[in-house]
Amino acid sequence: MPQEFIYRAKTGYGKVVTGTVCANDKRTAVNQLREQNLFITSFELLRRDKAKAKKQSPLRKINSHELATFCRNLSTLLDAGVSMLGALKILLNNTGNKKLKQAISTVIIKLEAGQGVADSMKNDSGSFPQIMISMLEVGEKSGQLDNTFLQLANYFEKEQAMKEKVVTAMIYPVILLLFSLVMTMVLIFFILPEYTTVLEEFDVALPVSTRLLMSIGTVAGQFWYSPIVMMTLGLAGITLLRKNLRFKRIVHQLILKLPVVGGLMKKIMITRFTRALSDLVRTGVPLLQSLEISEKVIRNSVFKKAIRVARNNVQQGRSMARALQNSSLFPSAAAQMLVVGEESGKLDQVLEKTADFYERDVEVSLSRLSTMLEPALILITGGFVAIIVLAMIMPMFELVGSANYMY
Template sequence: MAYFRYKGRDRLGKAKQGKISAESKQEAVANLKLNGVIVFQIDELNSILYKEIHFGKKVKHKDFVIFLRQFSTLIDAGVTLVEATTILQEQTDSKHIKSSLAKITEHLESGETLSQAMERYDDIYPSLLTNMIHAGEVSGNLDEILDNMATYYEKQNQLRQKIVTALTYPLTVGVFALLISIFLLTFIVPTFANMFTSMGEDLPAYTAFILGLSDFTRSYWWVLLLLVILAFILIRYLLSKPNLAYRLDVLKLKTPIFGDLLQKAVLARMTRTLSSLLNSSVPILQAVQIADRVITNRVVKKVLQDSQTSLEQGESLATPMKDHWVFTKMVTQMIAVGERSGSLDEMLSKVADFYEEELDHATDKIKSLIEPIMIVILTVIVGAIVLAIIIPMFSLFENI
């Protein structure tokens, strides 16, 4: 549930303003209209006081994919929309999907279309899905559209899992190395520091440095925590600035090893999205506009926006892509061939298949390369701290 501040006028022309709670902006406007208020302006209240607290995403990718596949199967079997949403309320494990389906069922019974009902809950159902469902309602092939969308989101979930798998291992090992280092510096090194002090001998410079680092960690741990918080705030600030966020996305794509992985992932998602839209008879200009909203990488978004302009001027979709470094020759050539032959959806699907397969190989390769590197890094970090303790021990044994 979200909260919105609105301004408008009632049937007598009297100014009205206030706050209203609803699942979406569309639902808030509809409820106000039922109460005789014509809305001129409505904005979501983003203050934490007006936010529901939940951890992570509202709906897990896995739950959403299962829901969509079950929905597609029920509609394909001839079950009515109202019956399907009622059945899925009982089957889904997601409380947010369950809650939204209960209200969607009510909207369907009141005469709304499925796409209109789903648009009210845009924090659960993506705009791509609602646009495609609307296209299916108009063309009369909703069952086919739902099947295509179920397949699309299954592939997107698999793509996401591949990226998460590739990035999880180095991140886990890095966090583990940091925790071990903090544990050694906080609890183990101070024990030996007292012993070294009692020896009354000058310590090697390297050992003295580690002991100083240990003292700093124990005395000023709050500084380290503050730096982490400031880094998080700085990243959020940078992402709020379009130019800086764009440069950050460029940096991601040009990062050694992982940049190539992210490039393949974003190209696979873009081509798969366009292919699914065009295969469902969505006009190409509208398909590019929807893909622009789906893709999160600002570098690719900018090129897609240029492609919209190119199409509006009667030129090729691939024209802005040909001279851009993020798009490979394979992508632009396949798009050009598809446009000439009238089979653009098929060509885009083949490109998506290729990059999804490439992503499989890339993730396996990264895991095989990163694993020994991270083990060496972990060994060096722990070994460096242990070595600082061992070096003075040799001097102690010589004196004995």
């Protein structure tokens, strides 16, 4: 049974490195480190208490970009004639992500023990996604691992590109929103209480808006900690409710019904689903298994249910595309394309074209949403600040007028 050892070593350039290695025994682990040209300075079995502490501090997750780079490099090395074991050992020394490094180390040990590539990549930590393992199972049987890794690299690159487009489109609106919130909090919790103290010293008739702001300022000054408490309770409540499947489904339904955002989310889900299903079917993974894996790629529970219905249709010998066509989540054009692909026997090609079409549509929709949000947030922020400033300035005019009248 493989054991985990913790080590401290030096490279040929004198750089100190630390990490863990899995092996059946100590000698095998030491030999494995020496093959990496490491000079061991300390080496011991990872005890249960250390393993527990390590488990409580999980390593950074392997993202799509790192998986894409890993798959593309493997494809290049295999295409150049390097063995699978040799290619993995080369990548092991050039990987920065500690979790990926540990995963590669475990794969190497399993390969040396005689296991297949796909079986070696199966582990409890979920380092490699199911779509990758299923495609590799087929690629391994057909003897086309280099092409399979190339397909996986393209898939993960497109997944990463989609995420980056969403993040890029939302960066400016989010920054603007945060700035607005901070500015509002500063006005309410710091400036208004001081302003209220000054105005209370003068006997001036105050407008309703000013009196309302003064009340808010007084409460804010007395209970300055309330936003922190409310945010903490809110985050704790959301964290607990996220584990509730019924609550999650209600939230997912509401998101899909939101104007503009709901339509955009549908397009993103369709893109991810059709992209994953296309690559799986093209590789040769059975349709039923492909649908099961594609369902795991989607996070929205409402979409998951629609895919599950389609999978049940396939299991009963009926059409997958017809089931999706009956779902309100899939636009009629997309569903019709899938029907044509299924009937013509070119489902993988049609799925890929559908994914490309909706990916371009998502890009356009994100650009439009960002363009709409920016001026809207500026107007809302400017209007809110203008109301506060006017409510603060109006009593000052009253004071100046009273002073002029007295003199």
